């Protein structure tokens with residue numbers, strides 16, 4: 170639940186501002202969850218391709234952490250109070266905790282394919298709604314989505330064969346995607 174706004178940016182109705190803050194807060198939870206999850210992967214990957222995946226992840230962590238900061242500061246700009254504590258993420262999120270512990274690079278990359286699918290789909294839903302509400306926040310979502318889609322491709326390039334088929338195609342869970350990626 171997003172706290173009531175006592176002021177907001179000029180030219181917006183209170184109801185629209187409230188909804189925009191809710192959309193920003195949902196992405197703030199998603200990006201806070203994602204940069205922590207990416208660090209968890211950075212620490213837990215094993216196998217012969219360890220160093221390339223370990224090192225590929227850190228720039229993604231830094232970028233996603235920057236997205237969270239921009240989203241939080243836009244909530245404050247709207248007169249809202251960004252919720253950034255671990256408990257607030259866990260109680261508000263609509264997705265499950267990342268489900269892979271120590272695992273091979275392919276297992277984690279397979280699971281991350283599913284993670285990025287979920288995050289990017291939600292960003293695109295937000296973009297659709299913001300097209301009517303606020304093109305400035307929409308622009309922020311679009312810029313972040315472009316970067317997330319690029320990172321998703323970096324993950325998928327490890328899961329793709331020469332014919333362009335993804336090993337994770339059709340996987341409905343992180344565990345199923347991890348198993349499919351491990352098999353190749």
Ligand SMILES: [Fe+2]
Nearest residue numbers: 211212223227
């Ligand atoms: Fe590190």
